[in-house]
Amino acid sequence: MNDLRFDNAFLRELPGDPSQAPGVRQVEAAAWSRVRPTPVAGARLLAWSPDVAEAIGFAPEDVLDPAFAEVFAGNALLPGMETWAANYGGHQFGHWAGQLGDGRAIGLGEAIGRDGRRHELQLKGAGPTPYSRTADGRAVLRSSLREFICSEAMHHLGVPTTRALSLVATGDTVVRDMFYDGRPEAEPGAVVCRVAPSFVRFGTFELPYARGDVDLLRRLADFTIRRDFPHIAPGEGRFGDWFVDVCERTARTVAEWMRVGFVHGVMNTDNMSILGLTIDYGPYGWIEPYDPDWTPNTTDAQGRRYRFGWQPRVAHWNLGRLAQALSPLFADTAPLQAGLEAYGRVFAEADRAAQARKLGLSRLDDDDLPLLQDLLTLLHDGEADMTRFYRALGTYVPERPPAPALLETFHDGASRVAGVLADWLRRYDARLERDGLGPAQRQARMQQANPLYVPRNWLLQEVIEAATAGDMAPLRTLQEVLRRPYDEQPGRDVHARMRPDWARDRAGCSMLSCSS
Numbered sequence: 001m002n003d004l005r006f007d008n009a010f011l012r013e014l015p016g017d018p019s020q021a022p023g024v025r026q027v028e029a030a031a032w033s034r035v036r037p038t039p040v041a042g043a044r045l046l047a048w049s050p051d052v053a054e055a056i057g058f059a060p061e062d063v064l065d066p067a068f069a070e071v072f073a074g075n076a077l078l079p080g081m082e083t084w085a086a087n088y089g090g091h092q093f094g095h096w097a098g099q100l101g102d103g104r105a106i107g108l109g110e111a112i113g114r115d116g117r118r119h120e121l122q123l124k125g126a127g128p129t130p131y132s133r134t135a136d137g138r139a140v141l142r143s144s145l146r147e148f149i150c151s152e153a154m155h156h157l158g159v160p161t162t163r164a165l166s167l168v169a170t171g172d173t174v175v176r177d178m179f180y181d182g183r184p185e186a187e188p189g190a191v192v193c194r195v196a197p198s199f200v201r202f203g204t205f206e207l208p209y210a211r212g213d214v215d216l217l218r219r220l221a222d223f224t225i226r227r228d229f230p231h232i233a234p235g236e237g238r239f240g241d242w243f244v245d246v247c248e249r250t251a252r253t254v255a256e257w258m259r260v261g262f263v264h265g266v267m268n269t270d271n272m273s274i275l276g277l278t279i280d281y282g283p284y285g286w287i288e289p290y291d292p293d294w295t296p297n298t299t300d301a302q303g304r305r306y307r308f309g310w311q312p313r314v315a316h317w318n319l320g321r322l323a324q325a326l327s328p329l330f331a332d333t334a335p336l337q338a339g340l341e342a343y344g345r346v347f348a349e350a351d352r353a354a355q356a357r358k359l360g361l362s363r364l365d366d367d368d369l370p371l372l373q374d375l376l377t378l379l380h381d382g383e384a385d386m387t388r389f390y391r392a393l394g395t396y397v398p399e400r401p402p403a404p405a406l407l408e409t410f411h412d413g414a415s416r417v418a419g420v421l422a423d424w425l426r427r428y429d430a431r432l433e434r435d436g437l438g439p440a441q442r443q444a445r446m447q448q449a450n451p452l453y454v455p456r457n458w459l460l461q462e463v464i465e466a467a468t469a470g471d472m473a474p475l476r477t478l479q480e481v482l483r484r485p486y487d488e489q490p491g492r493d494v495h496a497r498m499r500p501d502w503a504r505d506r507a508g509c510s511m512l513s514c515s516s
């Protein structure tokens with residue numbers, strides 16, 4: 001573990017904050033501030049991801065050594081590690097919010113893994129930084145566990161995402177007012193170590209733009225292209241090529257969110273990765289009863305800006321903010337316009353392809369859109385469980401009455417929509433007929449597009465309650481199940497179950513907040 005190689009390019013190549021004074025401050029003309037994690041009383045490893053550990057170069061014995069928990073709780077450093085908080089701004093809920101920065105995240109270094117790739121390591125919840133504003137830089141077990149489980153689950157679902165190496169209990173408690181309603185409680189603290197090739201965000205560029213600091217803006221853009229987009233040719237056109245690439249990646253990622261039923265919940269521009277990775281798992285949620293208007297985030301309950309069905313357009317709006325931030329680097333803004341157009345095109349293609357796979361069709365033509373749209377209306381009206389419905393549709397046999405397995409995916413057994421469903425299935429039969437895929441081929445295709453196991457909000461809540469009481473077994477089981485989300489796993493029915501009634505209006509299951 002002491003022989004990992006670090007190449008801390010972000011610190012080496014970009015200007016830093018000259019001050020190391022404690023306390024919150026505005027940091028101008030700098031991409032980062034040096035900061036030390038705040039030690040914790042009782043570091044204890046709760047969970048880890050074997051494939052992330054292996055890619056970085058940790059052997060299982062390294063991870064299980066108590067020294068590992070010390071490092072990944074913020075009590076010790078490995079040779080070559082340097083610690084910092086990154087500076088960035090962002091638009092939150094549609095409004096410019098000024099400097100934000102890593103308020104509860106601390107970079108540990110850029111490890112060059114055994115796989116030759118760059119793995120930036122970052123602790124979330126390791127104490128205050130100059131960017132913590134009024135908060136404490138800590139994170140509670142509930143939110144850290146949610147990030148740990150979901151980011152790994154997303155990877156195994158095939159969705160671009162940051163990863164998680166470890167979940168370490170701090171042994172300290174953290175006081176949180178979960179719903180900002182004057183009922184604070186002490187909760188156990190925990191630190192996640194998250195991992196990505198880069199944690200650069202849209203907001204990284206927005207902050208120097210807002211301050212008129214074109215020199216820093218250009219340095220950040222050139223650094224990001226060099227380190228994170230090495231396939232982009234240096235030269236005049238590099239900024240344009242890069243922006244188009246960012247737009248296309250973002251489009252593909254959001255299409256994947258729509259495929260699996262993921263709602264990010266807080267798509268502020270500081271939470272948008274330049275690599276198009278899903279990042280900053282906070283008040284996210286999974287669509288259970290299909291509802292394009294659902295948002296898991298109570299802070300977003302009013303305008304529901306971040307509702308499931310709006311994610312594609314919010315991503316486009318966010319890219320518009322990035323385009324604006326980058327505009328000083330362009331003499332002619334045509335490439336920025338081209339990027340935003342590419343977003344629309346690539347999203348439409350990726351989304352069509354994903355929806356076709358979900359329905360078991362080889363392609364979705366314009367003529368098929370009413371079939372898709374009517375299905376979504378039906379799923380919404382009938383309160384169908386999105387995950388279960390598509391999975392059951394994969395076993396549907398044309399020209400037979402719908403099997404109970406399909407009807408049971410509606411919360412009321414499809415009694416409200418029985419007639420509409422029967423009509424829709426007749427149209428679907430006809431369409432399958434024209435498509436020509438055989439049933440076995442179709443089913444195989446659908447099973448690769450429609451997961452059986454996703455980190456349902458109530459499942460996580462059960463795991464959180466057990467973990468808070470000291471029982472880690474449910475966490476390990478859930479982690480294991482979510483490593484193979486498309487494979488039926490005997491004995492794991494409960495992990496694929498539809499939302500039980502108790503979870504309908506329960507905090508943590510249908511309502512979440514940014515408090516963590």
Ligand code: AMP
Pocket residue numbers: 100101102103104105131132133135136137138139266270271280282514516
């Ligand atoms: P997020 O919702 O994670 O995107 O956080 C929004 C901003 O608030 C970021 O700048 C965070 O760093 C900061 N923040 C959120 N929670 C905390 C906390 N517990 N301590 C310090 N800063 C925080």
Ligand code: MG
Pocket residue numbers: 270271280
């Ligand atoms: Mg954030």
